[in-house]
Amino acid sequence: MDDDELKPAVELVDITKAFPGVVANDAISFSLRRGEVHILLGENGAGKSTLISILSGMLTPDAGQIIIDGEPAEIRSPRDALDAGIGTVYQHSLLVPTLTVLDNMMLGTNRSFRLDRVHAQKRMHELTQLLDVEIDPDARVGDLALGQRQQAEIIRALWSSERVLVLDEPTSMLTPQGVQSLGRVMRRLAERGLSVVFITHKLNEAIDFGDRITVLRRGRKVGELEPLQMVGKGVDDLKDEIIALMFGASSAGADANPSGNIEKAEWLDQQPVCFRLVDVEIQGDGPKPILDGITLELRRGEVLGIAGIDGNGQKELAEVIAGQRPLLHGQVYLDDKEIQRLSVAKRQDLGIRYVTDDRHGEGTVGQLSIAINSVIKRIGQRPFWRRTRIRHAVINEFARTMIAEQDVRTPNEKVPIATLSGGNMQKIVVGRELAKGPRVVVYNKPTYGLDVKTMQVVLNQIVEQARRGTTAILISTELDELISASDRIAVMYEGRITGILPSRPGIEAQLGELMTGASA
Amino acid sequence: MTDILSTVFLASLLSGGVISAVPLIYAGLGEAISERSGVLNLGLEGMMVAGAYAGFVATLNSGSIWFGLFVGGIAGLVVSLFMVGLCVYLNADQIVVGIALTLGATGVTALLHSAQYSKSYPRLPKAGVLSIPLLSKIPVVGVGLFSQHASTYLVLVLVAGAMWFFRSTRIGLNIKAAGDQPHALEAAGGNPRRTRTVAVMTAGFLAGVGGAHIALIGAGLFVPGVTNGAGDIGIVLAMLARGKLWWIVAGAGLIGVSLSLTTALQLIGLNIPIDAVQMLPFLLIIVVLFIFGRDSYLPAALCLPYDREAR
Numbered sequence: 001m002d003d004d005e006l007k008p009a010v011e012l013v014d015i016t017k018a019f020p021g022v023v024a025n026d027a028i029s030f031s032l033r034r035g036e037v038h039i040l041l042g043e044n045g046a047g048k049s050t051l052i053s054i055l056s057g058m059l060t061p062d063a064g065q066i067i068i069d070g071e072p073a074e075i076r077s078p079r080d081a082l083d084a085g086i087g088t089v090y091q092h093s094l095l096v097p098t099l100t101v102l103d104n105m106m107l108g109t110n111r112s113f114r115l116d117r118v119h120a121q122k123r124m125h126e127l128t129q130l131l132d133v134e135i136d137p138d139a140r141v142g143d144l145a146l147g148q149r150q151q152a153e154i155i156r157a158l159w160s161s162e163r164v165l166v167l168d169e170p171t172s173m174l175t176p177q178g179v180q181s182l183g184r185v186m187r188r189l190a191e192r193g194l195s196v197v198f199i200t201h202k203l204n205e206a207i208d209f210g211d212r213i214t215v216l217r218r219g220r221k222v223g224e225l226e227p228l229q230m231v232g233k234g235v236d237d238l239k240d241e242i243i244a245l246m247f248g249a250s251s252a253g254a255d256a257n258p259s260g261n262i263e264k265a266e267w268l269d270q271q272p273v274c275f276r277l278v279d280v281e282i283q284g285d286g287p288k289p290i291l292d293g294i295t296l297e298l299r300r301g302e303v304l305g306i307a308g309i310d311g312n313g314q315k316e317l318a319e320v321i322a323g324q325r326p327l328l329h330g331q332v333y334l335d336d337k338e339i340q341r342l343s344v345a346k347r348q349d350l351g352i353r354y355v356t357d358d359r360h361g362e363g364t365v366g367q368l369s370i371a372i373n374s375v376i377k378r379i380g381q382r383p384f385w386r387r388t389r390i391r392h393a394v395i396n397e398f399a400r401t402m403i404a405e406q407d408v409r410t411p412n413e414k415v416p417i418a419t420l421s422g423g424n425m426q427k428i429v430v431g432r433e434l435a436k437g438p439r440v441v442v443y444n445k446p447t448y449g450l451d452v453k454t455m456q457v458v459l460n461q462i463v464e465q466a467r468r469g470t471t472a473i474l475i476s477t478e479l480d481e482l483i484s485a486s487d488r489i490a491v492m493y494e495g496r497i498t499g500i501l502p503s504r505p506g507i508e509a510q511l512g513e514l515m516t517g518a519s520a
Numbered sequence: 521m522t523d524i525l526s527t528v529f530l531a532s533l534l535s536g537g538v539i540s541a542v543p544l545i546y547a548g549l550g551e552a553i554s555e556r557s558g559v560l561n562l563g564l565e566g567m568m569v570a571g572a573y574a575g576f577v578a579t580l581n582s583g584s585i586w587f588g589l590f591v592g593g594i595a596g597l598v599v600s601l602f603m604v605g606l607c608v609y610l611n612a613d614q615i616v617v618g619i620a621l622t623l624g625a626t627g628v629t630a631l632l633h634s635a636q637y638s639k640s641y642p643r644l645p646k647a648g649v650l651s652i653p654l655l656s657k658i659p660v661v662g663v664g665l666f667s668q669h670a671s672t673y674l675v676l677v678l679v680a681g682a683m684w685f686f687r688s689t690r691i692g693l694n695i696k697a698a699g700d701q702p703h704a705l706e707a708a709g710g711n712p713r714r715t716r717t718v719a720v721m722t723a724g725f726l727a728g729v730g731g732a733h734i735a736l737i738g739a740g741l742f743v744p745g746v747t748n749g750a751g752d753i754g755i756v757l758a759m760l761a762r763g764k765l766w767w768i769v770a771g772a773g774l775i776g777v778s779l780s781l782t783t784a785l786q787l788i789g790l791n792i793p794i795d796a797v798q799m800l801p802f803l804l805i806i807v808v809l810f811i812f813g814r815d816s817y818l819p820a821a822l823c824l825p826y827d828r829e830a831r
Contacts, residue, residue, distance in 0.1 A: 058707065079709030094704040096697045098820075107697050108708025110690050156708075 008067075009034045009195050010055070010086065010164055015064035017050050022422060024050040025061070026219045032164065032195045037186050039206040040199045042216035043246060043310060043477045048199045049091065051216070052166050055197075056088035057081035079108075087157025088166040093149060097142030101152050104141055109159050127155045130162070130192070131185050147178040154185065158194075165189060166197040171205060183209050201309060203239060203246075203516055215245040222246075243512035264467075265502075268487060271300040275440045275471055280320060280330035289328070290316045292495040298440070298473070303466045305486030305503060306475040307511050313495040314475045315357065318442045321473065322354035323347045334439065348377060351439030355430055355446055357475075359422070363429045366418030370410060371399035373417045374432050402431045407457075423454035430458060434465060441465070442473045447481060459485045479508050493517045526788060527659075533777060533784040534664030538672060539738050541769075541776025543568070543747075545675045546730025547754025548761065548768035549682060550723035555758055556686070557719030558699035558712075558821040562618025563603050565751025566625030567596035567724045568731030573629040575732025576644070576742035577636075585647050589671060589732045596728020599625055600720050608716045611825035622751070630744035637742070647737045669737045671729075676769065678726070683765050695719050699819030702826040712826045727751060749802075756805055760812055771808070775801045 008031040017025040025047045032038055042048050053059040055066070057078040066073050068084050075081050081088070095104045106120050124137050133151045141149060150170060157165055167186070171179045186196050186209060200206055206213050213225040223245040225238070275298040284290040291313050298304055306314055319325040321332065323344040332340040334350055342350070356363045364373050375384045375395050384395050399413035406427040410420060417425060426446065433441055443462060447455040463485055466472050476482050482489050486503040491514035499514040501507050547564055554561040561567075575592030579585055602621055606612040647669045656666035686692040694715045697705040702712035734750060735742045753775060761767035778801040785792055 056707075077709070078707045082709050088707070090707065092703075094701065094707045096701040096704050098700050099693075099696060103693055103696075104704075106690075107693055107705065108710045110693070113689055113691075115688050115690060115693060 007034075007070075008032055009069065011067040012051070012055060013065040013067060015051060015054055015061045015066075017054060017059060017061050020421070023219050025054070027064070028216065028219075028221045030214055030221070032197060033212075034195055035190050035193050036211040037190050037196045037198055037209055039210035039213040040197060040216065041201065041203070041206045041213055041242065041246065043201055046201075046216040046246075047219040048201075048216055049168060052088065052168055052197065052199060055081065056086060056090075056166060082108075082160055085161040085163030086166065087159070087161075087164065089150065089153040089157050089168065089170055091168045093153065095141045095149065095153060095156065098140065100138050100140055101135055101144070102137040104152065105137075105156055105159055123159065124155065127158055130158075130188075131155065132188065133185070147181070150178075150182070151185070158189075162189075162192070162194055164195045164197070166199070168199045169201070170198070171200065171202065179205065203242060203309075206242070207235060207238060213242065215242060217246060239516065240509050240512060243515070244508065264487065268299050268302055271302070271469075273297050274300045274335055276331075276333040277321075278331045278333070280317075280332070281328045282316060282320065282325060283328050288494065290495050291320065294330070294495075294497055296490065296497070298471045300471055301466050301469045302488070303462060303472040303474055303486045305482035305489035306473060306492060307479060307482055307489050307515060308477070308492035309515055310477055312492045314492055315444060316495075317492070318354060318356075318444045318473070318475060321352065321440070321442050323352070324354075351437050353433035353438050353441045355433050355441065355443045357444040357446075357448055359425055359429050360418075364417050364425060367416050369399075369414045370403070370408075370417050370420070370428060371395050371413040374399040374402050374413075374428055377432065378436075398435075402428065402435070406431045423450045426450060426454070426458060430461065434461075434470075438465070438470045440471045440473070442475070444475045445477070446474070447476070447478070455481070479511055483507065491515055529784055529788045530661075531664055533780055534661055535668075536780025536783050537773065537777035538664055538668055539776070540779040541772040542668075542672050542675055543730040543733045543738065543750050544753055544757060544772035544775060545679065545769055546726050546733060547751050548757035548772060549675070549679055549765065550726030550730070551754050551758035552761055552763070552765060552768060553682065553695065553719050553726075554723035555822060556699045556763065556819060557695045557716045558702060558819055558824065558826070559603070559607060559716050559720050559723075560614045560618065560755075560823045561600075561603060561720060561723050562615055562755065563599060563621030563625075564618075564723070564727050564754055565747060565749065566618075566622035567599045567727035568734070568747045568751045568754075569622075569629050569745070570599045570625045571596040571728025571731030572735040572746050573632065573731075573742055574728070576735045579644055579732075579736050580642055585669070585671075585736050588736050589729050592732025592735075593725040593729040596726070596731060597721055597724040599728075600724020603724070604717050604720050607825065608713050608720065611827060614823050614825075626745060629742075633742060633744055641741070644736060644740045646740060671733055671737060679765050679769055686765075691715070691718065696819075698826075699821055702821050702824075706826075716826070727754070730754070753801070753805065756809065759818065760808065775804060778804050 010032040012028065012030040014027045014029055015025050016027050028047065028051055030051065040048050040051065050059065054061045055075070057075045057080050060076055066075050073084055075084065096107065102117065102120055102124060105124060106115050110116060110120070121137060128135060131151060131154060135148055135152055141152060144152065154165065170182060186198065190196055198209060214221060215223045277294050277296045280291055280294040281289050282291045294317065296304065306317065308314055316325060320327060323342060327340050330340070331338055334352065339347060339350065360366065365376065372395065375398065378384060384391060384398070396413055403410060403413055408424045408427045410424060417428065420428070430446065446458050446462070450458065459481055462472050462474060474482065474486055483503050483505060488500055489503050489511060490500045491498050491511055493515060494517065498517065501510060547568060551561055551564055571592030574595030575588040578591035579588030582588070599621060603617060606617045607614045649667050650670040650673065651667040656662045686696065694705060694710050697710065698712045698715040705712050705715065730750065731747055735746055739746055757768045757771045760771055781800060782794060782797045785797060
């Protein structure tokens with residue numbers, strides 16, 4: 001490898017970008033060499049998409065610098081990025097489905113008044129040769145198969161110059177064969193001197209395709225594995241190291257109290273089993289079931305952690321328990337009562353609560369006041385409503401108590417909930433679900449997007465609530481918080497439970513293996 | 521009943537139909553361009569009535585129909601600038617703004633008219649016609665189709681031009697992308713907002729010319745509300761055309777003929793209640809919507825303001 005190849009083609013230096021309530025990128029540096037496939041790895045919400053949106057000009061950073069071939073460059077719009085030779089294939093398709101492939105290619109690249117179809121056809125032919133694929137230029141994009149559509153996106157990204165190709169989670173909709181052929185295309189491009197950035201949260205892909213891996217976690221860069229490092233190690237060691245980086249296992253459980261754990265375990269053994277799932281299965285669009293034979297038993301006061309890489313059925317499991325999704329078969333028991341046919345509202349009454357991970361969407365109604373949001377799942381119920389009349393005084397009093405108990409920072413209970421920060425909003429959502437006799441609470445990524453301090457507050461509350469006898473199911477992708485808050489941890493992979501471990505510090509590696517589908 | 525098939529009846533039906541249809545084509549074409557870019561332009565009627573008034577004043581003072589049509593177009597364009605500012609740049613609701621513009625323009629023109637012309641009610645001289653040699657000599661249909669004001673032929677040229685424009689030019693392609701996937705256009709280095717601005721202003725100009733056509737060539741005068749729903753019919757035509765611009769011409773022809781039925785029936789002295797006949801075009805639209813409305817193609821991003829950082 002000569003010096004020229006090692007010099008970065010593109011460098012991002014100390015990139016910072018904040019959205020309301022979340023720092024998506026916190027001083028991230030990232031360099032890209034010629035002829036390499038550079039993997040950007042991290043969980044959902046780690047800041048990968050934000051970083052490449054900045055590289056591709058869709059977002060402008062709050063601070064930091066972009067350097068291209070050693071010169072500082074301004075990338076203020078997608079056009080600037082394209083002019084600098086940086087082409088991007090986004091997670092969500094950015095081809096116009098109603099236009100033909102060729103028209104899509106000419107969009108933005110044809111700078112003269114008249115469309116030059118002859119020239120475009122020539123360029124199309126060159127690039128299909130380069131990628132070694134076949135696409136009908138006159139087909140409507142909406143009619144193409146997904147794999148072909150993605151090839152068209154890659155061609156589109158390389159249209160004006162072949163230099164840097166950014167692929168944002170490109171494998172999510174592909175078949176295994178499609179993934180392999182994408183891998184071949186990337187290798188072919190790298191061999192021709194292009195730099196490829198490949199964003200993913202799938203570990204195996206990262207190891208299969210990458211020359212170098214950068215790992216992001218909670219908006220920060222937590223590690224970079226150089227090619228030399230990668231060659232020297234066995235695949236398993238490499239996986240362990242990456243999992244440790246991705247999920248922050250190193251700091252895990254430092255504050256856990258072992259004697260307290262033992263006491264809790266003894267106490268738990270005396271508690272009755274109060275919630276059971278038996279052989280639960282639900283079907284998705286694909287051939288594989290989304291949940292496949294899930295069986296769980298929870299004792300009163302237990303915190304069961306659910307670990308797993310995002311998208312392995314955790315959200316669906318939560319929705320099944322809450323009653324938002326019908327089962328294909330299987331039973332859900334609360335005490336000894338079958339509840340799988342009950343509606344969401346009935347289950348609410350019985351004490352089954354769900355803290356959604358989508359607090360802006362299904363969790364709250366942004367334009368309504370904090371007070372209304374605090375009772376929004378109890379509309380029409382006493383004491384907040386009497387017959388059909390709303391009783392604002394009662395609701396406001398209820399909300400004021402919640403604000404005081406949960407230490408929510410807000411001027412008063414009448415402001416729209418959208419004005420709160422993510423952390424304060426989450427306190428209201430959690431407070432609402434814990435009101436009025438909770439029995440089983442499902443927390444889906446309750447700390448997502450929160451700052452470290454609020455995160456701790458929320459976790460402590462879950463543990464505290466459990467000690468009072470509320471059973472909790474804590475879904476998270478952060479192993480350290482699972483280990484510190486849970487009594488046991490179940491791991492989900494492709495809709496199945498691959499193992500259940502008692503929670504204690506030092507089990508990260510075991511969990512990691514289960515998360516990638518190895519059996520216990 | 522043989523009167524219905526008489527030469528006089530057919531000729532006047534056709535001739536009146538063409539005169540009514542032309543403004544609908546202008547309006548429908550403008551709306552189609554605007555909708556293709558993702559802006560549902562419900563201010564179309566307002567732009568037409570502004571064009572009708574401004575064109576009327578211009579022609580009254582200059583004596584030139586062409587100048588009046590041009591000034592009408594400019595007036596429509598000025599009204600469309602409100603739409604551009606509020607909906608394209610400030611992301612206001614297109615439906616609310618569109619309706620407000622229609623109401624506002626109708627009111628303002630009525631006010632101006634009553635201030636200036638309420639005593640005199642001036643009329644314009646009849647517009648000259650361009651008779652196409654040979655074709656205009658065809659019996660019955662000749663005069664109606666081929667002996668009309670030149671603006672009639674201009675609009676057909678414009679429809680053909682717009683089709684070429686969408687197929688073969690960069691801006692046409694950008695407009696289509698702005699209506700279907702503005703994020704894709706932005707990612708490709710285009711500018712959805714500027715693209716929509718061009719489309720809405722074009723729609724405003726065409727609607728203004730269409731409105732002027734009604735006042736100058738159809739009615740020969742301006743009275744408040746002279747456009748009589750032509751803008752709304754234009755919106756329906758554009759939606760039904762599903763991006764195929766010739767359908768606007770066909771639809772406008774059909775509705776134009778039914779609009780002129782009133783006059784034609786009176787001409788042959790057939791005694792049908794006038795209200796029933798005047799209802800016909802709107803009834804026709806409802807029927808057509810029932811039959812074809814389900815298939816009407818609307819761009820995916822229609823009515824959605826474009827905001828780059830929102831997703």
